[in-house]
Amino acid sequence: MTNRRMYELIENAPKTGKSPTIWAWPQLTEYLKTAAQPVAGPWPPHQEPRPDPTDEDLPVAVPDQNHWVKPLANAVSPYLTTAMLRGRPNHLPSMDQSVVVDEAGLLADRIARSVVRSVREHVEGALSLNMNPDAVKGAMAIRIWHRAANKSYLKTTVQTELRRAYFAGMLLAAARHGRVKGKAWLKSEGCCQKCADLHDRRLSLPSPFFVDPAGGDFAVVPHPPLHPGCLCEMEIF
Ligand SMILES: [Zn+2]
Numbered sequence: 001m002t003n004r005r006m007y008e009l010i011e012n013a014p015k016t017g018k019s020p021t022i023w024a025w026p027q028l029t030e031y032l033k034t035a036a037q038p039v040a041g042p043w044p045p046h047q048e049p050r051p052d053p054t055d056e057d058l059p060v061a062v063p064d065q066n067h068w069v070k071p072l073a074n075a076v077s078p079y080l081t082t083a084m085l086r087g088r089p090n091h092l093p094s095m096d097q098s099v100v101v102d103e104a105g106l107l108a109d110r111i112a113r114s115v116v117r118s119v120r121e122h123v124e125g126a127l128s129l130n131m132n133p134d135a136v137k138g139a140m141a142i143r144i145w146h147r148a149a150n151k152s153y154l155k156t157t158v159q160t161e162l163r164r165a166y167f168a169g170m171l172l173a174a175a176r177h178g179r180v181k182g183k184a185w186l187k188s189e190g191c192c193q194k195c196a197d198l199h200d201r202r203l204s205l206p207s208p209f210f211v212d213p214a215g216g217d218f219a220v221v222p223h224p225p226l227h228p229g230c231l232c233e234m235e236i237f
Helices: 004-011 027-036 069-087 097-128 133-149 151-177 192-199
Strands: 182-186 202-204 233-236
Touching: 004 097, 097 133, 097 151, 097 233, 133 192
Parallel strands: none
Antiparallel strands: 182 202, 182 233
């Protein structure tokens, strides 16, 4: 079985050249064209419809994330926990491991998706321009570097997600404590205007500090950080 993206690989390939091109095999290209069309349902219970390649969330490189996100998250969580406890021994006597594992899993998933999406966009762009393979490889390496593999990007991402996990754990611990009345946002030095506007806002534990009407994964903000690189704090009372 082939899929739609396989035809896209050859769709814009040059039709002429010194040696025979993919277009020299009309039956094969016709087959790919036809086989690439989405198949209508109903789908057997063990299968899912072939995803639409124009869907923004694609591709999912590994169908079942539990195979890799959970083990990766489990591997990362002791380091996150140590880092959290080392940074703030007085704030949080007991960190909830499940929060850390979930957050670490989401972080691993987001980084992986961002890399996959970036590579996919680049390959599609390169194919449509008929770039030569060496140029594509070089440009792709640079792109991956900018989007995911460089120290400052990873540092900001890990720091942001570590803080997100920390404050999520703090809220959970506060809710379990039973006697905590609420929470307050504390702006960081030199923060952005959006964060400054939240300063000293005092809310009940479940209320969000901010809700982005545009939606998205981080639209509801129940605790810092508000954005990547945000260094704001939260206090409970
Ligand atoms: Zn902030």
